[in-house]
Amino acid sequence: MVSVNRFSWFKYASPASFYPIAGKLLPWFATSAAVLTVIGLYIGLFVAPTDAQQGEAYRIIFIHVPAAWMSMFIYVVMAGYAALSLGFNARLSAMMASALAPTGALFTFIALWTGSLWGKPTWGTWWVWDARLTSELILLFLYIGFMALQAAIDDPRRADRAGGLLLLVGVVNIPIIYFSVQWWNTLHQGASVSLTAAPTMARTMLWGMLVMAIAFWMYSIAIALGRVRCIILEREAGREWLSEAEAATP
Amino acid sequence: MNWNSWQEFLAMGGYGFYVWGSYGVTLVLIVIELAALAARGKAIERRSSRRQIN
Numbered sequence: 001m002v003s004v005n006r007f008s009w010f011k012y013a014s015p016a017s018f019y020p021i022a023g024k025l026l027p028w029f030a031t032s033a034a035v036l037t038v039i040g041l042y043i044g045l046f047v048a049p050t051d052a053q054q055g056e057a058y059r060i061i062f063i064h065v066p067a068a069w070m071s072m073f074i075y076v077v078m079a080g081y082a083a084l085s086l087g088f089n090a091r092l093s094a095m096m097a098s099a100l101a102p103t104g105a106l107f108t109f110i111a112l113w114t115g116s117l118w119g120k121p122t123w124g125t126w127w128v129w130d131a132r133l134t135s136e137l138i139l140l141f142l143y144i145g146f147m148a149l150q151a152a153i154d155d156p157r158r159a160d161r162a163g164g165l166l167l168l169v170g171v172v173n174i175p176i177i178y179f180s181v182q183w184w185n186t187l188h189q190g191a192s193v194s195l196t197a198a199p200t201m202a203r204t205m206l207w208g209m210l211v212m213a214i215a216f217w218m219y220s221i222a223i224a225l226g227r228v229r230c231i232i233l234e235r236e237a238g239r240e241w242l243s244e245a246e247a248a249t250p
Numbered sequence: 251m252n253w254n255s256w257q258e259f260l261a262m263g264g265y266g267f268y269v270w271g272s273y274g275v276t277l278v279l280i281v282i283e284l285a286a287l288a289a290r291g292k293a294i295e296r297r298s299s300r301r302q303i304n
Contacts, residue, residue: 045259050252056263060272067276102286106279114272121268219280223287230290237298 013092015232016241022225029222036215043208051205060118061205065192066213068111070220071139072174074104078146079171082164092228094160095235097167098150099228103220105143112136123187131180132188135173142170156235 044062051058078097085094115133116126127133146163153159181190192201192209236242253259262269 046252048252050263055265057265057268059262059265059269063272063276102283106283110276110279113275117268117271121265223283226287227290230287230294233294233298 013090015092015095015236016239018092019229019232022229026222026225026229029218029225033215033218033222036211036218040208040211040215043204043211048204048208049202054122057118057121058205060114061192062208062212064111064114064118065209066216067107067114068136069213070216071104071108071111071136072177073217074100074107074220075139075142075167076171076174078104079167082167085160086164086168091160094164095228095231096224097164098160099224099231100220101143101147101150102227103223105140105147107216107220108136108140108143112140119187128187130186130188131184132177132186135177135180138173139177142166142173146170 040062044059048059048062050056078100081093081097081100084090085097112133115136119128120126146166149166150159150163153162180186181188233242260266260270
């Protein structure tokens with residue numbers, strides 16, 4: 001027997017039906033991002049104790065580690081959307097990949113910037129060409145390359161295909177970043193959080209970092225939803241559903 | 251509570267430049283990203299209202 005009311009994912013995968021859904025979801029993610037940022041900053045700046053080795057300089061961790069996680073995670077999500085877009089010719093997936101790119105680049109830059117400001121007082125240098133830092137810099141170039149490539153191609157469908165290919169090829173960089181601290185000798189310390197080992201840092205430090213990570217996550221979703229709405233309007237201008245929607249609202 | 255005064259909080263044990271340099275630049279970049287998105291939405295609105303008049 002075939003179920004009659006089979007839930008259709010494809011129904012929500014069209015730009016026309018996703019546009020209002022994104023608009024409804026956006027305020028929830030934006031509000032959670034704001035609330036979690038306040039909680040995370042409170043824990044990080046007021047509750048978490050001073051680090052025994054690094055003093056107060058370690059408080060950069062509450063921005064640095066969540067931003068570095070997001071820089072890698074957003075790239076993987078974009079590559080997933082690129083695969084969907086190339087495999088199923090799904091327009092919305094390609095739009096989501098484009099919508100995430102500036103935020104991914106932003107978090108990559110923040111990870112590099114805060115890392116540099118953390119490196120100076122703890123390692124004595126702003127920058128070293130070691131595996132972790134160099135592969136993260138390559139990630140920034142991948143984001144910028146993706147955006148430049150899309151901007152350079154006039155036909156949006158061709159821009160999606162070219163950009164998608166770049167994303168899929170560049171995904172090899174992600175495990176290189178993640179495992180670089182194990183594979184090579186590097187100044188950078190090992191993973192801050194491990195699923196298998198007991199936490200090595202104070203519980204409140206860990207909590208501050210996790211709350212900030214979820215806050216950045218909510219922020220990324222909110223801003224990507226807002227940006228994909230702009231992209232939908234820009235690309236679908238002149239199409240029937242949009243003209244009807246525009247005619248309906250004065 | 252770790253801090254006895256605002257001065258102590260801002261000094262961050264001598265690492266104020268590095269800590270606030272990190273937090274400050276992050277805040278500025280996020281504000282710029284939000285402003286850029288708002289401007290993009292406004293530009294779309296302007297274009298679509300022009301289309302309706304014509």
